[in-house]
Amino acid sequence: MKKSRILALGGVTLLSAAVLAACGNGSSSSSSAPTTYTYAYTSDPESLNYLLVNKSTTGDIIGNVVDGLLENDEYGNFVPSLAEDWTVSQDGLTYTYTLRDDAKWFTVEGEEYANVTAEDFVTGLKYAADHSGDAEALYLVQNSIAGLDAYVKGETKDFSTVGIKAIDEKTVQYTLTQPEPYWNSKLTTGILFPVNAEFLESKGDDFGSADPSSILYSGPYLISAMTAKSSLEYTKNPNYWDADKVAIENIKLTYTDGSDISTFIDQFEKGVFTASTILPNASNYSSVKEKFADNIIYGQQNGTVFYGAINVNRTSYKHTAKTTDAEKESTKKALLNKDFRQALNFAISRANYHAQAAGEDAKTKGIRNMLTAPTFVNVGDQTYGDVFTEKMAAIGSEWKDIDFSDAQDSLYNPEKAKAEFDKAKKELEAQGVTFPIRIDIPALQTSDLMMSRVGSIKESIESALGAENVQIDILPMDEDPLYAATFHAENASQEDYDISTVSGWGPDFQDPSTYLDIFNPASGDTLKIIGIDAGSNPEIVKTLGLEKLNQQLTDAAKETSDVAVRYSKYAEAEATLADASVLLPIISAGGRPSVTKAVPYTSSFSWTGIKGSVSYKYLKLQENAVTVKEYEAAREKWLKEKAESNAKAQEDLAKHVK
Numbered sequence: 001m002k003k004s005r006i007l008a009l010g011g012v013t014l015l016s017a018a019v020l021a022a023c024g025n026g027s028s029s030s031s032s033a034p035t036t037y038t039y040a041y042t043s044d045p046e047s048l049n050y051l052l053v054n055k056s057t058t059g060d061i062i063g064n065v066v067d068g069l070l071e072n073d074e075y076g077n078f079v080p081s082l083a084e085d086w087t088v089s090q091d092g093l094t095y096t097y098t099l100r101d102d103a104k105w106f107t108v109e110g111e112e113y114a115n116v117t118a119e120d121f122v123t124g125l126k127y128a129a130d131h132s133g134d135a136e137a138l139y140l141v142q143n144s145i146a147g148l149d150a151y152v153k154g155e156t157k158d159f160s161t162v163g164i165k166a167i168d169e170k171t172v173q174y175t176l177t178q179p180e181p182y183w184n185s186k187l188t189t190g191i192l193f194p195v196n197a198e199f200l201e202s203k204g205d206d207f208g209s210a211d212p213s214s215i216l217y218s219g220p221y222l223i224s225a226m227t228a229k230s231s232l233e234y235t236k237n238p239n240y241w242d243a244d245k246v247a248i249e250n251i252k253l254t255y256t257d258g259s260d261i262s263t264f265i266d267q268f269e270k271g272v273f274t275a276s277t278i279l280p281n282a283s284n285y286s287s288v289k290e291k292f293a294d295n296i297i298y299g300q301q302n303g304t305v306f307y308g309a310i311n312v313n314r315t316s317y318k319h320t321a322k323t324t325d326a327e328k329e330s331t332k333k334a335l336l337n338k339d340f341r342q343a344l345n346f347a348i349s350r351a352n353y354h355a356q357a358a359g360e361d362a363k364t365k366g367i368r369n370m371l372t373a374p375t376f377v378n379v380g381d382q383t384y385g386d387v388f389t390e391k392m393a394a395i396g397s398e399w400k401d402i403d404f405s406d407a408q409d410s411l412y413n414p415e416k417a418k419a420e421f422d423k424a425k426k427e428l429e430a431q432g433v434t435f436p437i438r439i440d441i442p443a444l445q446t447s448d449l450m451m452s453r454v455g456s457i458k459e460s461i462e463s464a465l466g467a468e469n470v471q472i473d474i475l476p477m478d479e480d481p482l483y484a485a486t487f488h489a490e491n492a493s494q495e496d497y498d499i500s501t502v503s504g505w506g507p508d509f510q511d512p513s514t515y516l517d518i519f520n521p522a523s524g525d526t527l528k529i530i531g532i533d534a535g536s537n538p539e540i541v542k543t544l545g546l547e548k549l550n551q552q553l554t555d556a557a558k559e560t561s562d563v564a565v566r567y568s569k570y571a572e573a574e575a576t577l578a579d580a581s582v583l584l585p586i587i588s589a590g591g592r593p594s595v596t597k598a599v600p601y602t603s604s605f606s607w608t609g610i611k612g613s614v615s616y617k618y619l620k621l622q623e624n625a626v627t628v629k630e631y632e633a634a635r636e637k638w639l640k641e642k643a644e645s646n647a648k649a650q651e652d653l654a655k656h657v658k
Contacts, residue, residue, distance in 0.1 A: 032623070033247070033599075033620060033621050033622055033623065034274070034597065034621040034622075034623065035247065035248055035249040035250065035621070036248070036249065036250040036251070036252065036274075037248050037250070037251045037252070037274045037598075037616065037619070037621065038251075038252045038253070038254075038272060038273050038274050039253055039254075039273055039274055039275055040253060040254050040255070040256045040264065040273070041232055041253045041254075041255060041256070042255070042256055042257065042258045043057045044057065044210070044228045044229060044232075044255070045057040045058050045061055045210055046058075046210060047208055047209065047210055048061065048062065048208045048209065048210060048211070048212075048214055048215050049207060049208025049209075049215075050062040050066060050190030050191075050193055050208065050215075051124055051127050051128045051131075051135065051190060051191060051193065051195060051208070052128060052131055052134045052135045052136060052208070053136055053190070053208070054136035054137035054189070054190070054191070055136070056614075058190070059189075059190060059610040059614070060610070060614045061223070061232070062190055062193070062610060063219075063609075063610030063611055063612075063614050063615050064219060064220060064221045064234060064251075064614075064615055064616055064617070065215070065217050065218075065219045065220075065221050065222065065223060065234070066190075066193055066215070066216075066217065066218050066219045067081045067082045067103075067193075067218045067219045067220075068081055068082060068187050068188055068189075068190075068192060068193045068194075068611070069081060069082050069083040069086070069097050069121070069172075069187045069192070070083060070086075070184055070187045070188060070611075071188060071604065071611040071615075071617075072188065072604040072605060072606040072609070072611050072612045072615075073604055073605075073645075074601065074602070074603070074604055074605055074618060074638075075605060075638075075641065075642040075645040075646060075649075076604075076605045076606055076607065076612070076642065076646065077645060077646065077649040078184045078185065078187070078188070078649075080100070081611070082099055082100060082103045082116055082194070082218065083097035083098060083099055083100070083172075084098055084099065084100040085097075085098045086098065086184075086656060087656050087657070087658040088656050088657050088658070089657075089658065090657060090658070091179065092176075092179030092180075092181070092560060092561075093146075093175055093176050093178070093179060094173060094174070094175050094176070095173065095174045095176070095183060095184075096167070096171060096172075096173045096174075097171070097172050097173070097174075098170055098171055099116060099117070099118060099170045099171070099172070100241060101170070102241040103115065103116035103218060103241055104116060104218065104239065104241065105196050105199070105216040105217070105218055106216065106217045106218070106222065106237060106239065107213070107216065107217070108212045108213045108215075108217065108222055108223060109222075110217075110222055110237060110238065110239065112239065113196065113199065113216055114196055114198070114199075115169075116194055116196075116218055117166070117169045117170070118166035118167065118168065118169060118170060118171055118172035119166040119169070119197065120194030120195055120196055120197070121164065121166070121172045121192070121193075121194045122164050122165070122166050122172070123194070123195050123196070123197045123200065124192070124193055124194050124195040125141075125145070125148075125162070125164050125191075125192065126159050126162075127195060127200065128191055129148060129151055129152050129159070129162070132152045135191065137189055137190065137191040138152065138191060140186055140189060140191055140508055140509065141186060141191060141192065143177060144176055144177060144180060144183070144186070145162060145163045145164060145174060145175070145176060145177070146162070146163030146175045146176060146177050147161045147162040147163050148162050148163065163175030163176065163177075178560065179560035179561075180511075180560070181511070181560055181563050181566065182509050182510050182511035185509040185510035185511070185607075185608055185609065186508075186509050186609075187609075188606065188608065188609025188610060188611040188612070189508075189509075189608075189609050189610065190610065194218070195207075195216075196216055199216050210226070210228075211226075212224075212226050217237060219237070219240065219617075220236065220237055220240050220242065220243070220245075220246045220615075220616070220617045221234035221235065221236060221237055221246075221251065221616065222234065222235050222236075222237050224250075228255075229255045229257075230254075230255050231252070231253065231254055231255060232253040232255070233250070233251060233252050233253065234250070234251040234616070235249065235250055235251075236248070236249040236250070242617075245617060245618055246616075246617055246618075247602075247618070247619065247620045247621070248616050248619055248620070248621065251616055261277055261279060262279050262282040262283075262284060264276040264277055265278065265284070265288050265292075265595070268595060268625075274596065274597050274598065274621060275594055275595065275596035275597065275598060276594060276595050276596075277592070277593075277594050278292075278296055278592075278593040278594055278595065280355075280357075280358060280359020280360070280361065280362070280593065281356070281357075281359065285359070289361075292595050292625070294627050294628055294629070295595045295625040295626060295627055295628065296361075296593050296594070296595060296628070297593070297594060297595070297596070297600075297626060297628060297631040298358075298362055298365045298591055298592065298593055298594075299590045299591060299592055299594060300590050300591070300613075301365075301366060301368065301373070301406050301407070301588040301589070301590040301591045302373075302506075302588060302589050302590045302607070302613070303373050303376060303506055303507045303588075303589075303607040303608065304504055304505070304506040304507075304588055304589035304590075305368050305370075305371055305372075305373070305504055305505055305515075305585055305587075305588055306368075306501070306503070306504035306585075306586055306587050306588070306589075307371070307501075307503075307504060307505075307583050307584055307585045307586055308348070308457070308499050308500070308501050308583070308584035308586060309499065309500045309501075309503065309529040309530055309582070309583055309584075310335055310341055310344070310498070310499055310530055310581070310582050310583070310584070311335070311495050311497055311498055311499070311500070311529070311530060311531040312332075312335045312336050312530055312531045312532070312540060312544065312582060313332075313492060313530075313531030313532055313537060313540055314328075314331075314332060314335075314495070314496070314497070314498060314531055315492075315493050315531075316485070316493060316494060316495065316496040317496065318485065318496050319440070319442060319475050319477060319481065319485055319496050319497070320440050320473075320475070320496075321438060321440055321473035321475065322438055322440070322473075326434060327434075327438050330428075330433045330434050330435075330437060330438075331437055331438055331439060331498055333428060333431055333433050334424070334428055334433060334437045335439075335498065336540070336543055336544075337424045337427060337428060338544070338545060338579075338580065338581065339420045339421070339423040339424035339427070340420070340421065340424035340428070340437075341580070341581035341582065342398065342420045342581045343417045343418070343420035343421035343424060343465060344417075344461060344470075344499075344581070344584065345411060345417075345581045345584050346411060346412065346413045346414070346416040346417035346420060346464070347412075347414065347417035347421075347460055347461045347463075347464035347465055348411070348412060348457055348460055348461060348584060348586070349409060349412045349456065349460040350364075350367040350368075350369070350409050350411065350412060350586050350587060351363040351364050351367065351409040351412065352456040352459070352460055353453050353456045353457060353586055353587065354366045354367055354586075354587050354591070355456075356449055356452040356453045356456055357449055357453075357592065358591060358592050358593060359593065361593070362591065362592065362593055363409075364407050364408065364409055365407050365591035365592075366407070366587045366588055366589075366590060366591030366592065367406065367407050367408060367409055367586070367587055367588075367591075368406055368585050368586065368587055368588040369402075369403075369404045369405070369406075369408065369410060369411050369585055370385060370388060370404050370574065370578070370585055371505070371515045371516065371574060371577070371578070371583065371585055372384060372385075372388070372512050372515040372516070372570075372574060373385075373406070373507075373588065373607065374386075374388070374404060374405055374406060375406075376507070376510065376512065376515075376607055377510065377511070377512065377563075377567050378567075378646060378647075378650070379564050379567045379568055379571070380564045384512065384567055384570075384571060385404055385405060387567065387568050387571040388404060388571040388574055388575060388578075389402070389403075389404050390571075391571050391572045391574075391575035392404070392575050392578060392579070394575075395575055395576075395579050396579070398416060398420065399579070406588065406591075407591065412460070414463070414464040417464040417465060418464065418465065421465050421469065421470075425469070435468065435469050435470075436467065436468055436469055436470055436471040437469065437470050437471070438471045438473055439461075439470065439471070439472050439473065439498040439499055440473050440475055440497050440498045440499075441454050441457065441458070441472060441473070441474055441475065441497065441498065441499045441500070441501065442474075442475040442477050442482055442485060442486060442496075442497050442500065442502070443474055443475065443476055443477065443482075443501075444476075444477065444478075444479060444482055445476035445477060445478065446478070446479065450501075451474070451476065453501065454474050454501060455474065457472065457499075457501070458472035458474060475497075482502065483502070485497060486500045486502040486503065486529075487502050487503055489528065489529075491528055491533055492527075492528040492531050492532055492533045492536075495528060495529060495531055500529065501586065503529060504589075505518065505526070506589075506608075507607055507608050508608060509608050510607055510608050511570075512556075512567060512570035512571070512574065513553070513556070513557060513570065514608075515574075516553060516570060516573055516574055516577065517553060517557075519549075519577060519583070520534070520549065520550055520553050521534070521535075521541045521546050521547070521549055521550050522534060522535055522550040523535065523550075530582045530583065544580045544582060545576070545579065545580050546576065546577065546580055546582075548576060549573060549576050549577060552569065552572060552573035552576060553570075553573050555569055556569035556570045556572075556573055595625050595626070596625065596626055597621050597622055597623070597624065597625055597626065598619055598620070598621055598622075598626070599619075599620040599621060599622050599626070599634075600626055600630060600631045600634035600635065600638075601634045601635065601637075601638040602618055602619055602620040603615065603616070603617070603618050603619040604617065604618050605642075
């Protein structure tokens with residue numbers, strides 16, 4: 001596992017809110033709906049090389065201009081794109097995709113270049129493998145596709161030994177090392193997209209440079225303008241194979257450095273922008289709220305989770321408010337005590353934390369109480385979150401009657417926090433611990449948002465547990481030293497904090513393992529954020545109650561025939577991790593206020609990949625700003641239809657097994 005999906009929370013991703021608010025399958029209220037979408041963007045792409053680069057600045061563009069074998073529909077199902085159909089072998093190891101006859105490559109000018117063929121997928125994967133040092137998402141498939149790991153490591157130089165074959169011009173086949181029920185979810189990432197060999201050779205090292213002519217197009221849009229720190233524009237590809245599904249003909253995005261997002265609402269009022277983020281803490285919020293009282297809606301929460309990480313084995317003190325070794329030792333002993341960590345967990349008001357970005361009106365709308373999004377997958381008729389809740393209740397009475405659903409501040413319970421602290425204090429006093437326990441939390445001093453968020457944690461913990469018992473020391477830091485001590489730390493010994501709120505995780509593919517394997521005590525690359533390097537400190541792992549987590553994750557991974565059993569096993573493993581309270585989920589991405597003219601629930605939906613909410617393909621617009629009433633009605637309809645559609649899609653999987 002690599003860092004490409006670890007996310008830094010130095011600020012807040014406000015620009016995405018207006019698009020994320022509109023997913024699903026509503027209908028336009030006007031027969032003369034607008035066909036031009038206008039908004040802003042904050043970061044230019046360094047590259048368009050989708051086979052090597054796994055950054056959002058690249059993926060958000062590529063998802064609109066290049067297609068893969070499958071894509072997401074409005075309910076999050078994986079449906080045909082360049083592949084019109086596929087089959088899976090009985091043993092789950094071989095996936096065979098049949099390409100559609102009308103799949104074409106086009107130049108940036110919209111001129112037909114060639115047919116998309118099965119060999120294009122082979123060429124794409126070989127290119128990524130041959131540039132393995134630069135292929136940021138290769139880790140997603142390197143151990144999945146048979147023979148690929150050996151080729152990347154140089155154990156063989158014959159790419160024909162790798163489990164990808166062009167059976168004929170219209171049939172591409174993948175052979176896996178072991179069954180992966182979630183394999184199709186990986187097909188919506190750029191690493192598995194096709195490339196035309198002749199075009200690739202003609203471009204050489206310039207392939208995928210930050211130039212619209214450096215790639216070919218097989219998707220719904222063509223890049224019509226791309227000027228650094230100025231503009232990014234798309235036009236509809238009129239010859240696209242699925243052109244009837246593309247309602248928006250022009251997309252015009254204007255660059256902003258993000259320093260004055262409060263002016264977006266003015267642009268929306270003037271009709272310049274199709275949507276606008278709302279800033280509840282801006283000076284003009286009262287007038288905006290009054291003017292758009294019937295139109296402020298809140299984007300859906302997505303798969304990304306941000307959490308507080310507790311460093312239980314801190315060795316670096318380059319940045320600390322502690323003045324004595326005794327204070328350091330007392331804090332370390334306290335953080336190794338599960339009752340104390342659970343007290344911190346129950347003492348944090350996620351609502352107050354989220355209110356710093358979303359305002360009081362939306363303070364619960366971005367809360368996440370689990371690592372894995374609770375509706376990420378279904379376990380039979382239950383959601384993953386439902387099963388996780390049952391597993392938590394079985395662990396201990398402190399976890400009973402807690403609603404782990406999104407947008408609920410149910411973990412915040414000062415009474416439980418005090419009870420857990422009282423238990424911990426008796427044990428800690430017997431160990432010679434002195435109070436108050438001093439806890440260092442670093443924060444980016446140039447970010448008012450981050451400082452206020454960490455300030456809210458200080459207020460809620462000290463209020464619940466008493467400042468005489470626990471003292472939160474906020475450490476204002478510049479960006480470089482902050483990230484060196486947290487986000488960019490290479491191992492546990494460089495993690496320099498007691499609690500960090502800097503990092504989060506976005507899922508790579510649609511399986512709970514994408515959230516949990518990174519914290520496997522035996523192999524998890526991200527375990528270091530709690531002060532432990534993978535495979536080390538067995539005594540600390542045992543003290544934390546995580547000694548069985550490796551076996552639980554191993555057992556879950558082995559279950560590939562019954563996904564309900566698989567997901568239930570992962571929910572049990574996650575419950576073990578959650579009970580340890582070394583990672584304290586706080587919020588997700590999404591759940592922030594905006595106004596928009598995008599028809600509610602008309603774009604595709606996804607938890608992973610680049611063919612979901614960042615895609616404009618299915619999105620529709622309406623003349624007037626969406627009302628809260630319209631949005632809520634569309635959401636209710638979508639949730640019902642999504643449940644039915646997902647269940648049917650699960651049943652239909654059997655039809656693909658041959």
